[in-house]
Amino acid sequence: MNLLSIDMTMVDWARAQFALTAIYHWLFVPLTLGLAVVMGIMETLYYRTGNQFWKETAKYWQRLFGINFAMGVATGIILEFEFGTNWSNYSYLVGDVFGAPLAIEGIVAFFMESTFVAVMFFGWNKVSKGFHLASTWLTGLGATISAWWILVANSWMQYPVGQEFNPETVRNEMTSFLDVAFSPVAVDKFVHTVLSAWVLGAVFVVGVSSWYLLKHRHTEFATKSLKVGAIFGLVASVLIMLSGHHSAYTVAQTQPMKLAAMEALYKGGTDQPLTIIAAVNPFKQPDFENDDEPPMKLSVPYALSFLATNDIHGQVPGIRDILDGYTKADGTVALSLEQKIERGRCAITALQEYRKAKKDGAPEEFLATLGAEIKENMPYFGYGYVKDRSQVVPYIPVCFYAFRIMVGGGCLFVLLFALSLFLIYKRKIMEVRWFHWAALLCIPVAYIVSESGWLVAEFGRQPWTIQDMLPTWVGVSHLGSGAVMTTFFLFLILFTTLLAVEISIMCKQIKKGPEL
C-alpha cells in the first residue's frame, strides 16, 4: 500500500487554516451568545417596568452586539464551506452523518437568528413592545440553537456514534439520528460551551461597566449593568464548574488520550493526582516514552482519579498505557497501538477485497463474510493509516497549558463576579478603582480563556478528524500546499484587519456611551 504518500505540508496548512478560521470565529460567537442573554434580561426589565432607562440600556448593549454579530457571521460561513474546500475526503466519508446537523442548523437556527435580529435592530418603532422583546430573545435563542447543532456535529467527530460504515458506498452512514443529536459528548459540549460563552459575555459587561465607573461616567447605567452582568456571570460560572467536571468524566471515557495529554500523564494507574502545574516545555513534545512525569509537578492527590472516574481510587491510563495497551478496571483489555494498527489494516484490506469481489460478481455469502470482517475492524479503521506511535499523541504542551488556563480563568471569573456582587452589596462599587481596572483587564483574559477551551477540545482530538476512524491526513482535499497556504494568509490578513476595525469601532462606541 502507498496510502501515506500525501503532501503533509498541505495537511498542516489545511489544519492551520481551519484553526485560524475557528479561532477567529470563536472570538465573536461567545460574545454574541453572552450578550444575547444580557440584553434580553435588560429589555425584559423595560417591558415589565416601562422604565426608559432599561430601554436605552438594552439598546446600548444591542449596538455592541451588532458590531460583533457581523464578524461572527462572516467567519462562520467560511467554516462551513471549508469542510468541503479543504477536507473533501472527510466531507464524502462522513457527509451522510455530519451534513444533517449543518442543514438543520441552517433551517432551524440561522433563519430564526437572521429574521429576528433585523426586527431587534430596526423594529423599535415599527412593532409592539411584546413583539420586539420576543424578537430579542428569539435572536439569542437562534444563536444558541445554532450552537447546539454545530456542537452536535463537532461532538460526533470526537465520539462517532449512531453510524455504520457501508462498504457499498465506501462511507459512514447514519443509523440513529437521536444517538447523533443527543450523544453524551454533544450534551456536555453544548452545556459547557454555551455556559462559557455566557461567562465571557458577563465578563465583557462587567468590564465595560467598570470602565465607566473608572471614568465617572454613566454611573447609574454602569452600576446596574454591572449588577446584571455579575449575577448572570456568577450563575453561569457555578454551572460551568459542574459541567466541566462532567465533561472531564466524559472525555476520560471516550477520549482517554486527550485527557492524558491534558494532564501530561505519561504513565497512569489508580489513585492519580491532578496536576496543578508542572514544567512542561511549551515548545517541544515531551519524551513521554521515557519520562515518568513532567518535572516540578505540583498536584492534588487523588483528584484526577475522581475527575475521570468519580472515584478517588479510579484508574486513569497514561499515554504509554494507551499506546502499549492495558487492562481496564472492569477487566477488559484496551488494545495496544500495534494491535489497533493491525485491526485498521485488516479493515482496509477487507474493504479492498469486498470492492473487488463485488466487481467480480462474487457470491453473497462471500461478500457477507467480508462485510462482517469490515464491521468488526471498522472502529480501528483510521489506525490503518498510522505509521508510528508519535502520530497518535496530540501535542502535549498545548493541551496541558490550555487546560490550565481554561480552568484557572474559570476560577478567576467566579472571584470577579462574587467580588462585584459583594462590592455592590456593600455600596462600594463606585469607589474601588483597583477593582475597576481588574474587571477591565479581565476582558482580554476571558477571550484567552475561551480560546483555550477550544484548543483543549481540538488539539486533544489530534491526529483524528473523526476519533479513531479518520486521521487528518486522509481527510483532506486534493490540493497543493501552495493553494491552501495562499488562502491561509489571505484570510489571516483579512480577519486581522477586520478584527482591528471591529475593536476600534467597539472602543469608539463604548467611549460614546449610552444615550441616557
Next chain:
Amino acid sequence: MTYAFLQHYWCFVVALLAALLVFLMFVQGANSLIFSWGRTEDERRLIINSTGRKWEFTFTTLVTFGGAFFASYPLFYSTSFGGAYWLWMIILFSFVLQAVSYEFQSKLGNLLGTNTFRRLLVLNGVLGPLLLGGAVATFFTGSNFIVERENIIDGMATPIISRWANASHGLDALLNPWNVVFGLAVAELARTLGILYVMNNVADENLRSRGSVRIIGTSLGFVVPFLVFLGHVLLGEGYAVDPSTGVVSMEPYKYLHNLLEMWPLLVMLVIGVVFVLYGIVRTIVSPTYNHGIWPAGFGTVVTVTVLLLLTAWNNTAYYPSTADLQSSLTMANSSSSEFTLRTMFWVSLLVPFVVAYIAYAWAAIDRKEITLDEINHDHAY
C-alpha cells in the same frame, strides 16, 4: 416514501434554496449600484439601509443551501468545493467582505473609511452573482473532475476520492464562455431585482425615477445572455444517465427532452418567465408602479428552480464531469443514504413554519417604506 422519491425531493429542496438565493441576491444587485444609481450621500445611504435589512437572509440562504447540499448530496459537496477550490474561495471571500461592510461602513472608528466598505459592498455585489452564476452554469456545461472511490483503499498517489483534473482548481470554469454568459445573466438579473426591491422599499422619488430608466439596461443585460444560454442548453447535448446501469452518455437535446417529457416544468418555466417580464415591463411603463419586485421575484424563484431541476431529474447527471464522463454525479450515485434523507425529510417539514415567521417579520419591518427621516433618527447603517 421510496429512496428515489427522497432523492428527487431533496433535489427539489436544494434547487428551491438555490432559486431563493438567486432572488435574494437583489441585495448584491442593488449594492453593485450604490455609486452609480445613488448620486448623493443620502441616496447611497437609503440604498444601503434598504438592502442592509435583508442581507442576513441572503447570507443565511447561502449557508442553508450549502448545508442542505452537504446533507443530501455529500459527494457533490466534497467534489465541487474541494475541486473548484479557487472559484468557491473567491465567492466566499466576497461574502465575508459584505457581511461586515454594512455594520462597519458608517461607524466611527472604522479605520478604513466609509467608502472602502461601500466599495467592498460593490465588489461583492458584482463578484457574488457573477461567480455564483458561473458556478451554477457548470451544472449544464460540466466540470473538470474525477471521482474514484477506490482511491481510499487502493494505494493511489493519494487516498482522496475526488480531485480536479487540472491545476486550475475551478478557475477553468471561467474560461468556458457559456459559464461567463450565464454568470453575466445572473449578475444583471440581480441588479434588476435590486432596483425593483429598492424602488419598492424606499420612498425616494429620485431613486424611483432613475431606477425605472436604469432597469431597462439591466433587464436587457439579463434577458439577452439568459436567452442565448437557454437556447444553447436546450439545443445542445446533455448528460443522460441510464437508470439501470448508471452509465452516463451524451444525448442530443437532452435538456429540451427533459422539458418536454416533464411538461409541468415547461409550464412552470413559462409562468416564471412571464412573471419576471411582467414585473420589469410594468415598472418601466408605469411611473406609479413600484411593486415589480414581487412578480419578478416569484418568477425568478420558479424559473431558477425549473432550470436546476432540468439538470437532475429525468435521468440526468446534474454535475457532469468533462474529464471522465463516468465520474459525473447523478442523484443516485451521490446522494446520502435513505435513512439520512428520510430523517431530513421530517426536519424539512419545519420549512413552512420558518417561511411563515420570516414573512410575518419581513412584513412588520417593511410595512412602512424607508425614508430619509427614518434613517436619520432611528437605528441605521
